[in-house]
Amino acid sequence: MEMQESMMGRGRDAIEMIVDAGSFAEGTVGTEAFADPEFGPGAVVGTATVQGTLCTIIASDGGAMNEKFPVVYAGIIGLEEGYKMAEAVYASIAADAEKPLAEKRPLVLIVDTPGNGPGKVEEIFGMNKSTAAYQLALAEARLKGHPIIAMVIGRAISGAFLCHGLQADAILSLDAQFGTMIHVMPLTSVSRIIRKDLETLEDLSKASAVFAAGPRFFHSLGGVEALVETVEGMRPAIAARIAEVRTAKAEGRQDDLGPWGRGKLGEARGGRTERPRVIALMNREFAEVAGRYAPAR
Amino acid sequence: MTNWTDLQSCRFIEASARERAIGLVDEGSFTELAGPFDRVTSPHLKLLGDAVAFDDGIVTGVGQIGRTPVFVISQEGRFIGGSxxxxxxxxxxNTIKLAIDFHDELVAKFADLDEEEKPMVVISFETGGVRLHEANAGLLAHAEVMDQLQKARGKVPVIALIGSKVGAFGGMGFVAAATDVIIMSEFGRLGLTGPEVIEQEMGKEEFDASDRALVFRTTGxxxxxxMGDANFLVENSIAAFREQVSALTGLSIEAFEEMRRIGSSAKVKAQLRAVALAAQMQPGDATEVWSHAGNTDAWGLIDLPLSDFLARVERLSV
Structure with a gap:
């Protein structure tokens, strides 16, 4: 595997690589204008075309710092950033509210974020609401028919990946040669916290993808739909996914997409086989007693 | 196992996941799904040579409160921190999904189904989020829960109960925030980043994780x-949580939507007003925000008996 130049911290470059040349209008989504440059600078939102299709773009800016909330730097999602991203999603839904399914604009999430803002002010005011607000907005847009594609270019870490990425219909990732990081915690930290030596964990991770770090492990768990080999490959890969997702939605196959669809993919790829077993068991057990919980008439 | 009547007076903070699940619904109405007799255990923990639990640290099932089918999820903090x-x-x-599917089935079957007969979901949180021993699978499951919460919108209300020892942190802090209603006891804690991690990131001068009073002022x-993040604050007993849940049965789904903190553009805009206040105040301590909310003796609120606190407190409005 020949290492390639990392895209880490380069969310803005990635936008230029992915969208049609000169098409990105930063700060505008539908009728919503994000005019204040000091509002949530760690999140970049706007509208562009990707192979001619009008899309909402949401990315993290690894170079930005939020003066008001100093925990925000290097692509961290803070209080303002989470809500700004949520607003970009709601603006996309509103802009296409009257349009038929086939014309709901896609959302492209460019993922390179190391975390959610940790801090006292953040906890006092409830950072958990900010990231949850964005996730709910994405889930709503997805269920209303907007195709959502996440493109992991650098870091997709734990709660920040939950927030920005894991609610997408489909997730693409630059492959491991770009140094792409997808994990909850690096194995060295896992080793310290769960008190297992690193060598044992490294050995075990060859057989089990559930705690190992990296895009290929997530791929085998169904957490990433496909790996992309080159930066030039990102735009066509995203455009092709948008088309596939649209078709699936038109055919009513929403359950093949998003988090639930990735659960099915995890089973098919052999990385998550316990999940379907316990779900089937619960369904059988509930079917036996359901009558007791229905109105008696 | 203690009998149902004795469970009612149990302190919520110390009650096990199963005691909470059984005690929250009507006597004898709880059916556990994928319970300990099914012995569905984590192969990932086994691979690491760690102990497993026959319920994997979470109790799921269905019961009733009055005429309402209540799907219950209850996390056990004593097993790997409820991870x-x-x-x-x-x-x-799947518990949330079963509730949604059951709702759809009942609505299709009974033309005259009333609000009280429609299912609800109750989640008793006690967790720090992802289990590191199987971190990737745990993370992906969190995304699935968020997806189901959105799918439940407009159909099945989801109520969060937070009053157990571990609190609700990490990814499960988002999940709790995304529910319709949050009921807490004063011993419940809710947040994203746990106190130790904040201390590690910001230094002990800024946030001393061993200062329990500070931790409770910030997340309790x-x-x-x-702050309006908890809709209701109740006494530390299973009965008190149960009574509050019971009081919510039969409400319309629109009433539940109104109790949400997030979940629409209008609600996000309201939260952004609070964020603007955070930027302006840069509070060094939560009590500064309590004062801003109109509480003249903010520090005095800490030790008031709960009923006096509820009678006197001014809540933040932005």
Whole structure:
């Protein structure tokens, strides 16, 4: 595997690589204008075309710092950033509210974020609401028919990946040669916290993808739909996914997409086989007693 | 196992996941799904040579409160901190999905179905989020829970109960925030980043994780109630949580939507007003925000008996 130049911290470059040349209008989504440059600078939102299709773009800016909330730097999602991203999603839904399914604009999430803002002010005011607000907005847009594609270019870490990425219909990732990081915690930290030596964990991770770090492990768990080999490959890969997702939605196959669809993919790829077993068991057990919980008439 | 009547007076903070699940619904009405007799255990923990639990640290099932079918998810903090792995996560996801599917089935079958007969979901949180021993699967399960919460919108209300020792942190802090209603006791704690991690990131001068009073002022039930993040603050007993849940049965789904903190553009805009206040105030301590909310003796609120606190407290309005 020949290492390639990392895209880490380069969310803005990635936008230029992915969208049609000169098409990105930063700060505008539908009728919503994000005019204040000091509002949530760690999140970049706007509208562009990707192979001619009008899309909402949401990315993290690894170079930005939020003066008001100093925990925000290097692509961290803070209080303002989470809500700004949520607003970009709601603006996309509103802009296409009257349009038929086939014309709901896609959302492209460019993922390179190391975390959610940790801090006292953040906890006092409830950072958990900010990231949850964005996730709910994405889930709503997805269920209303907007195709959502996440493109992991650098870091997709734990709660920040939950927030920005894991609610997408489909997730693409630059492959491991770009140094792409997808994990909850690096194995060295896992080793310290769960008190297992690193060598044992490294050995075990060859057989089990559930705690190992990296895009290929997530791929085998169904957490990433496909790996992309080159930066030039990102735009066509995203455009092709948008088309596939649209078709699936038109055919009513929403359950093949998003988090639930990735659960099915995890089973098919052999990385998550316990999940379907316990779900089937619960369904059988509930079917036996359901009558007791229905109105008696 | 203690009998149902004795469970009612049990302190919520010390009650096990199963005691909470059984005690929250009507006597004798709880059916556990994928319970300990099924012995569905984590192969990932086994691979690491660690102990497993026959319920994977989470109790899921269905019961009734009055005429309302109540789907219950209850996390057990005494098993690896209530952490969420592949199996526990799937149990949580599928409990919500069963409630939604049951709702759809009942609505299709009974033309005259009233609000009280429609199912609801109750989640008793006690967790720090992802289980590191099977971190990737746990993370993916969190995303599935969020997806189900959105799918439940407009159909099945989801109520969060937070009053157990571990609190609700990490990814499960988002999940709790995304529910319709949050009921806490003053001993409940809700947040994203746990106190130790904040201390590690910001230094002990900024945030001393060993200062329990500080931790409670920042993430505890009284604070979350003042901020509007907790809708209700109740006594530390299973009966008190049960009574509050019971009072919510039969409400319209629109009433539940109104109690949400997030979930629409209008609600996000309201939260952004609070964020603007955060930027302007840069509070060094939560009590500064309590004062801003109109509480003249903010520090005095901490030790008031709960009923006096509820009678006197001013909640933040932005």
């Amino acid at each position: 969420v792995g592949e199996i526990g996560g799937a149990k949580m996801v 039930g009284r604070h979350k109630y003042i």
